[in-house]
Amino acid sequence: MADIQALLAALDVFSCAPDKASLDRANSWLQDFQHSPEAWATCNVLLLSPDAPLPAKQFAAQTFRTKVTYDLHELDQAAILSIRDTLLTAMERLHSGPKSIIVQLSLAISGLALQLPSWNVVQTMVDTFGRNPDAVMTLLQFLTLLPEEVNTNARIPITDEEFRERSAQLLTENATQVLELLSMYIQASGVTAPLQCQVFDCLYNWLYAGEISTTDLSKSPLFSCAFEALNSDQLFDSAVNVITELIHETQEIEDNMDVIGMIFPRLTAIRPLLAKYWDDSDKISGFARILSEAGETYRMLILQHMETFFPLVEAIGECAAHEDIDIIQITFPFWMRLAGTIGKKPSVPPLLVEAYRALMGVIINKLHFTPENSTGQAADDFRSFRHVMGDTLKDCCVVLRTDNCLLAAYQMITTVLARGPEAVTWQEIEAPLFAMRSMGAEIDPDDNNAVPKIMDLIPLLPNHPRVRYAALLIIARYTPWIDRHSSYIPAQLQYISSGFDDADPEVSAAAGQALKYLCQDCKAHLVDFIPTLHAFLSTTGSKLLQEDRRQVYEAIAYVISAMPMDQAAQSLRTFALDILSQVHAITTKQTPPTKEEFEEVGNGLENLETMMHIIGGFGEDLPPACQGTCEEAWGIFDRFLAKFGNNYDLAERTTRVLRHGLTLFGESCLPIAASVIARMSLAFEATGFPSFIWIAGKIVGTFGNEEDPTLRSAFQETYERTTRKVASFLSVKTPGNIPDVLEDYMQLLHQILDYAPDIFFVSSAFPLVFQAGMATLTLVHTDILFATLNLFRTILTHDCLLSDTAPVPPPKFPIYASAIRQVMDKEGFNFLNYLLNGLVGDFPDDSTATVVSIFRAIVVGWPSEVLVWLPPILQQIPPTAAPVQSKTQFLSEVTTAINQRQFDKVKYAILALNRASKKARERRRAILQRG
Structure with missing residues (x-):
């Protein structure tokens, strides 16, 4: 009774709607x-108690479904049979509803039946409920859910062979009986529409499961x-589901010709209904589903028996002409699959040519903006739909040939223009232009028929923003063709350039x-x-929005990348100096810069970054134009960061430019590397911006093998300063507040550990590194977790810890080993706690192998300590994260492995704990999803 009262109290919380x-x-x-094991008995009482409230019965039914799936091993055979009887009794008592409880009970019975080989559950349910007219709906609900549960509940603990046997017993061997039962109920005297709907829903699920044959x-x-x-x-919706699935199941055409012969006349009978129900979108949608499924399934029959099956294509074409875009989309997979099949044939039947030509006309007409779809959410939805329609236009290109489709769209525009400017609306021109753009991916770069006409037409189009926008995007799509026909470049450049002068920002963006x-x-x-282009930027660049200006710089960078090296370097220098002069000017300005000036410099740095990213580098031998530029540019940036490094946006922009500069100049950066990393260290200490340690890590990774004392000293200074700053952060903030800092910090640590272990282990910062790493293990961030775990694995499996067995260990190895042991002696308990809690908590699945390596290293290095650390750590892990039995087994296996010095066996202990934990978490998620 105590459990029941506690349960009822917990459920009552939800009805009171208190605080979160x-x-x-x-x-x-x-x-x-x-x-808990006690849930069996408690829920048994609640489910059968006439006085229990419905929420309690609902929860009891859900609990039985869950425990049947996961916990049936807790019961002996007699108890399992008792649970079976409880579920059946509850189903009888509650057969009138509510439906939500019937569903949960049906799922629980289905899961139980999968694990009781001797039980013919279908026969039991038919005998129990089939003869009571009031309970037939309950029987049908169970039969509807049975195939779905059997085929989708992969969490039930049975082998594949057991599943195959039980699936056959439960479904295949009962399919005939179910079909007869459904046939009886569908035409029974006094049958109601809701019961007929349930019959169709049940039939659909058995068809979908492949258990009832089409024959x-x-x-x-x-x-x-x-x-x-x-x-x-x-009954309409349920019938549509059954018919579409029936058609789908006849896809093995040769084996189903007799059935198809019965289906097809009924499909042709649907066509007259399209006109009758044209204004009823729900009905037309259902008809479109049936017809389109038939078209997809029987597309080979369409090609082989055109005269017989072409009416099906015509009917689908009628559906595609409907004004409801949701209906139109239903037909698109049919047109795509049929076009793909036609594309493999040497010729296209004339009837299909006409069908696709008509489809193309319908699609282009549907592309027109109207007052209803020109603003707000409707406009956004329509724009998305236009791109889907554009894909169907590509299917038309497959059948009709791209040049013919382009010429058809071109003819639409010229016909409209012939009426004169006063009689033309922008929508009439914009829609065919959009079609041309959509079909642009299909054009032949060597086409000399349709595309030249389109290129010549573009300058003659009306000067309307929507028309200019569409025309500019055609140019953007047709550039592979323009590359083969370079004589068109000057005219296109002129048209693009004028687009930047348009007041409409979308037109300017399209020009970019x-x-x-x-x-x-x-x-x-x-x-x-x-x-x-340089002159264009000098005169017009400042008038452009930054996104448009950035695209111009990106475009210029592509051209520079095609130049000979010396010429490319000089051109890059020209554009870079324009931007660097802005940086220098704001740095030396006597008065504080305005917000606009800061923004302009930030935009310039973004543009420089864009150019450098595309150009990449010039190889190991720098061209003459680049000689000395590295020191010159760093001098400007050093002063700039010293003055404005506390501006987050400018710091981000500058460090990204520096990253590309490191790639561009390569070894030529070595003379300034110490100065750069020192500035990064000071800037991070002052601001805490992660971009500074990001660059520091890149420099260590690039020049870590250099023996220059000044550079090595800069490495150590950076390591210690950044570690102290991160430690100060973690003393006042949670790791979740600074994930970006910790991500870049971990990458820096990896570089220092790889290239400068003499700095990494010997420095006084090492204990702080260990503490920061443990805190980072609490982050739910895959990349950072992997980086942190890999860092710990590298530390704890370092060769220095094996130096006692090495013939002649490197002289510094004992120092490294001593540093590691001192930290682990102090932090080992906490570290192991973080590690195991992460393993049974939020660590990603792919991290398990790394955890195994780390844990094994700890067991080898600190075996007696592990035996002391483990019990309290396991004690505080909740049963929902790792069941008590699995924790006990884990401790026993690790203890045995340590005592017998068979350290490799700890791998299997970790894997077993991980599996048990994963199963517990999956169970919890499944419960939450079900509600």
Whole structure:
């Protein structure tokens, strides 16, 4: 009774709608209760008690479903049979509802049946409920859920062989009986529409599971009933589901020709209904699903027997012409699959040519913006749908040939323009332009038929923002063709350049995109235009939005990348000096810069970063134009960071430029490397911005093998300063507040450990590193966790710890080993606590091998300590993270491995604990998902 009262109290919390903390506590208590062995008896009482409230019965049914799935091993055979009887009794008592409880009981019975080989559950349910008219709906609900539960509940602990046997016993061997039962109920005297719907839903699930054959179904009354149900508003949706699945199951065409022969006349009978229900979107949607499924499934029959099956294509074409975009989309997979099949044929039947030509006309007409879809969410949805329609236009290209489709769209525009400017709307031009853009991916770069006409047409189009936007994006899409026809470049550059002057920001953005792709694909032809582009930036660049200006710099960088090395270096220097002069000017300015000036410099740095990213580098031998530039540029940046390094955005921009500079200049950076890393260290200490230690890590990784004393000293100074700063952060903040700092800090530590172990282990910062690493293990961030675990693995498996067995260990190894042992002696308990809690908690699955390596190293190095540390650590791990039995087994196996000095066996202990924990977490997630 105490358990029942506690359970009822926890459930009552949800009806009171208190604060979130109370809800969380109640939810956690209920989940823990479901894990307990006592839940069997408690829920048994609640489920059968007539006085128990419905929420309690609902929870009891859910609990039985969960425990049948995960915990049946807790019961002996007699108790299992008792639970079976409880579930059946509860189902009988509650057969009138509520449905939510019937569903949970059905799932519990299905899961139990999978684990009771001797029980023919279908026969039991038919005998128990099938003869009581009031309980038939309950029987059908169970039969509907049975195949789904059997085929999808992979958490039930049975072998694959056992599953195959039980699945056959539960489903295959009962399929005939179920089909007969459903046939009887669908036409029973006094049958109601809700019961017929349940019959169809049940039939659908057995069809979907592949347990009822199309041949058997075609011979039953259900076949005709399904098509007749299309005339019923109440049965329509369920009938559509059954018919589409029936058609899908006939995809082995040769084996199902007799059934297809029965289906097809009923499909042709649907076509007249399209006109009758044209204004009923729900009905037309259902018809479109049936017809499109048939079209996809029978597409080979369409090609082989055109005259017979072409009416099906026509009917699908009618659905595609509907004004409801949700209906139109239903047909798209059919057009795509049929086009893919046609594309493999030497010729296209004329009827299909006409079908796709009509489809293309419909699609382009649907591309028109209207007052209803021109603003707000409707406009966003329509834009997304246009791209889907664009994919169907590509299917039209496969059938009709791209140049014919392009010419058709071109003809639409010229016909509209011929009416004169006053009689033209922008939508009439923009829609065919969008179609041309969508089909651009299919064009032949050597086409000399359709594309030249389009290119010549673009400058003649009306000067409307939506038209210019569409035309510019055509240029962006057609740049591979322009590369083969370079004579069009000057005209396209002129059109693009004028686009930057448009007041509409979308037009300017499209111009930037067009210029970027033109320069990217046609860069070899644009080298001579670099002075023009530089002049354009000098005169017009300041008027552009930053995103558009960045795209111009990106475009220029593509052209520079196509130049000979010396010329490219000089061109890069020209554009870079423009930006560096801005940085120098703001640094030397006597008065504080304005917000706008800061923003302008930040934009310039972003543009420089963009260029350097695309150009990459010039190899090991720098061109003459780059000689001395490294020191010169660093002098500007050093002073800039000293003055404005506390500005987060500028720090981010600058360090990204420095990263690309490190790539560009390579070994030429060595003379300034110590100065750069020192500045990064000071800047991080002053600001805590992670970008500074990010660059410090890159420098250590690049020049870590250098023996220069000044540089090594800078490494040590950076290591100690950053560690102290991170430690100060962690004294006042949680790791979750500074994940970006910890991510870059871990990467820096990896570089120092790899290249400067004499600094890493010997420094007084090492104990702080260990503490920071342990704190980082609490982060739910995969990349950082992997980096941290790998760092600890490298530390704890370092060769210095094996130096006692080495013939002649390196002289510093004993010092390293002493440092590691001192830290582990002090922090080992806490570290092992973090490690095991992470293993049974939030560590990613792929980290288990690393955890095994770390744990084995700890067991080898500190065996007696591990035996002292483990019991209290395991004690505080909650049962929901790792069951008590698995923790006990883990401790026993580790103890045995240590005492017998068979350290490799700890791997299996860790893996077993991890599996048990994962199963417990999956169970918890499944419970939460079910609600």
